[in-house]
Amino acid sequence: MTFLPAAGVVMILVGVASYYATRSLHGMSAFSGLNVALGALLLLLGGLAQARRFRGFSGAESRRVVLRWVAILAAAVAAVIGVDVWARALTARVDLTVDRQYTLSPETLQLCHELEAKGGPPVELVFFEDSLLAKDVRLLVEAYGAACKRLEVRDASRRAPPQAARDLYTTTATAVIACRSDACDPVGYPSERNITNALARFTRERAIRIYFTVGHGEIDLAGESDTGYSGVAALLRDEGFDPQAFVSPAAAEVPADADVLVVAAPERDLMPEELAMLDRYLGRGGRMLVLADAGQRSNFYSEFLARWGFTLDDAVVLDRASSPLLKDPKPVNLLVHQFAPYNPVTRNLSPRTMLLLPRARPVELGRKPMPDDKLDRAALASPRSWLSHDVAAALANGEPPPDSTEPQEIALIATGRYPRGKSEEDSSKEARIVVIGDRDFASNRLLDALYNRDVFLNAVRWLGNDETRIALSDKAWTPDQDPLTLQQTVAYFYFLAFALPEGLLLLGIFAWWRQRT
Amino acid sequence: MIRRLWALSRKELRQLFASPIAYVVLTVYVALTGIYFFQHLVSYNQLLFVYQSEGMTGGGFDQGTVPTRINVLNEVFVPSADDFGLFLLVVLPLVTMRVFAEERANGTDELLLTSGLRPYEVALAKHGVTYGFVMLLLLGSAIYPAVVVMRASLGMEHLAALYLGQLFYGCAVASIGLACSAFTSSQIVAAVLGYAIPFVLLDFAWLSNTVSEGVAALLREVALLSHYGSFARGVIELRNVVYFAGIIGLGWLVSVASLELSRAR
Numbered sequence: 047m048t049f050l051p052a053a054g055v056v057m058i059l060v061g062v063a064s065y066y067a068t069r070s071l072h073g074m075s076a077f078s079g080l081n082v083a084l085g086a087l088l089l090l091l092g093g094l095a096q097a098r099r100f101r102g103f104s105g106a107e108s109r110r111v112v113l114r115w116v117a118i119l120a121a122a123v124a125a126v127i128g129v130d131v132w133a134r135a136l137t138a139r140v141d142l143t144v145d146r147q148y149t150l151s152p153e154t155l156q157l158c159h160e161l162e163a164k165g166g167p168p169v170e171l172v173f174f175e176d177s178l179l180a181k182d183v184r185l186l187v188e189a190y191g192a193a194c195k196r197l198e199v200r201d202a203s204r205r206a207p208p209q210a211a212r213d214l215y216t217t218t219a220t221a222v223i224a225c226r227s228d229a230c231d232p233v234g235y236p237s238e239r240n241i242t243n244a245l246a247r248f249t250r251e252r253a254i255r256i257y258f259t260v261g262h263g264e265i266d267l268a269g270e271s272d273t274g275y276s277g278v279a280a281l282l283r284d285e286g287f288d289p290q291a292f293v294s295p296a297a298a299e300v301p302a303d304a305d306v307l308v309v310a311a312p313e314r315d316l317m318p319e320e321l322a323m324l325d326r327y328l329g330r331g332g333r334m335l336v337l338a339d340a341g342q343r344s345n346f347y348s349e350f351l352a353r354w355g356f357t358l359d360d361a362v363v364l365d366r367a368s369s370p371l372l373k374d375p376k377p378v379n380l381l382v383h384q385f386a387p388y389n390p391v392t393r394n395l396s397p398r399t400m401l402l403l404p405r406a407r408p409v410e411l412g413r414k415p416m417p418d419d420k421l422d423r424a425a426l427a428s429p430r431s432w433l434s435h436d437v438a439a440a441l442a443n444g445e446p447p448p449d450s451t452e453p454q455e456i457a458l459i460a461t462g463r464y465p466r467g468k469s470e471e472d473s474s475k476e477a478r479i480v481v482i483g484d485r486d487f488a489s490n491r492l493l494d495a496l497y498n499r500d501v502f503l504n505a506v507r508w509l510g511n512d513e514t515r516i517a518l519s520d521k522a523w524t525p526d527q528d529p530l531t532l533q534q535t536v537a538y539f540y541f542l543a544f545a546l547p548e549g550l551l552l553l554g555i556f557a558w559w560r561q562r563t
Numbered sequence: 564m565i566r567r568l569w570a571l572s573r574k575e576l577r578q579l580f581a582s583p584i585a586y587v588v589l590t591v592y593v594a595l596t597g598i599y600f601f602q603h604l605v606s607y608n609q610l611l612f613v614y615q616s617e618g619m620t621g622g623g624f625d626q627g628t629v630p631t632r633i634n635v636l637n638e639v640f641v642p643s644a645d646d647f648g649l650f651l652l653v654v655l656p657l658v659t660m661r662v663f664a665e666e667r668a669n670g671t672d673e674l675l676l677t678s679g680l681r682p683y684e685v686a687l688a689k690h691g692v693t694y695g696f697v698m699l700l701l702l703g704s705a706i707y708p709a710v711v712v713m714r715a716s717l718g719m720e721h722l723a724a725l726y727l728g729q730l731f732y733g734c735a736v737a738s739i740g741l742a743c744s745a746f747t748s749s750q751i752v753a754a755v756l757g758y759a760i761p762f763v764l765l766d767f768a769w770l771s772n773t774v775s776e777g778v779a780a781l782l783r784e785v786a787l788l789s790h791y792g793s794f795a796r797g798v799i800e801l802r803n804v805v806y807f808a809g810i811i812g813l814g815w816l817v818s819v820a821s822l823e824l825s826r827a828r
Contacts, residue, residue, distance in 0.1 A: 554586025
């Protein structure tokens, strides 16, 4: 190799290497660019200087061979490009991730069909690969592009995004933005659940309206403290719901546009007129989510819920296997892992996906108001749990477990369906109630704990007739986040980074020695 | 033909493992991958510790303080796969540089080509043995990740995808190196070209600001890295398989062409 091409190759290598080393600081530096350009020039000059060596191919036979091989190579390159273009159009892939993370769920595909059926302007998914959240967004977004005909996928680094998407983009919080015409909606963490929810917001004619009753010591929807529910309010808005407060003592009827009414742990009695209003609401196919808590006494629990088939004993559920996570030694912080698999509120949950319900109260099924009504238990406390009727003492000091070891079945979440003379197909007119024997599980402090959020969302979705999305939760697989202790890591390191290479090197020395002798 | 190929492959294998270079390359690769995998694991352990510590000092409920996106896959496997790819690029030209160039420098290529072996058979045997060596390299580096995969319930299928990607990538880099070796009698030239071409092909992001969008998109399709990443994520895409198979095939074809040209000259 003569000097010119060798120098050219070295300069190109240095130029590209300096680019890789400094690209996080700035793009292509002048140093890198100059090296690459000069290197290419030297390589070209060297190549021209070497051209005379091809004189060796000046014979007719040689020329024929050269031409034949140039043609074969050109045809091979063209074939590779052709197959590549075909493979690109095919978008065929095998997803070998544990939870098939890049394979869209049937619910998402259903939504794609809905988008297609409804027509209108196409929806666009704009994704930004320079976002901090965008580690694996391309694969997921491309899966949407391949599955949804009414969906266009735009890589913002290749094609400038719409102005509305650019306005919403921040490198730390957004990786994907869904747009339709001029309206854009940022997707939070780019998971299938979040992207599909963003698309669902474009298909829905209006947001599902959820009213929260106030006036009886219920939860504070705007409260930002640990016990407040501002997290729930934000979550509901993100998921396409419209949460509103409802001052029931001042109202004659539940608003007609209420899709769901939440009665979240009233601490005082409701007026008889209010109870009658709630009866009328359910009687015309209303939907109600009830949160109750241990130690609360209200005629809402003892009279109203009893009328609709639920018995909320004035007790607190205790369990030996209480969660130590709240740093509370008392056995009141229940880890719940027994679920009815076909109940819509707990459909996604399994013994591996637990709930944390502190200070929960039992929710038992009473007498059905009508024979056709359907009452079900959705979640049970562990068989080793027990009830304490001295709620104040149990909450303050805990309580030793009873001597009896008989397994108990104590329900903590229950659901009711009340068809009132409507056809079975018209499920939108069926009254529904979900009773959860805890109010703290969805407070700001615990909403994101374990699968609490999923249960809350499942409940409001089922009540709000948004059932298809219940099945769509984030892929449940979570890798063991702590697979090796530091000691184990170091032990493996000694073997793999020292002992194994050492053995290989000794083998090499042996081979060299044998070759010499 | 099979018998001829087998005989030639055995000769290649003997040559490869008779010299210390194969062992040095194996040693360097296994040590580098072990060290870097360890570094990523330690950083990940520290990251976990930081998250968990913040949870403890917060005095509240600890669950959720380590976001699910902080996991072995994102923090250890994907960055390690990027490193492993670069290491393959560093060590493979050391193996490929001698495969054809040594024969040419010693004049044994003429013996080979006049011994009844066809050029494509010679190229097939040499490429096959080199790809086998790439597999051996990957096998040595897979022990550590396999242990972590089993303990982190990441799924052996995912590991298989990761290593299939590395195998394709390694074979593509080796194929380029072999093609370079086939065109020269100097091992140094073969090594320099074996480094330079894959290194330049690795990623064209550095050019994206200076060329038009269309050219940048085209260059991205040519770049090695843009076809390698999805394997580490556990997804095998047909287009990436086709891309690497195309490079491997073209490298072999160039080697055959070089042998044919030598014979014609």
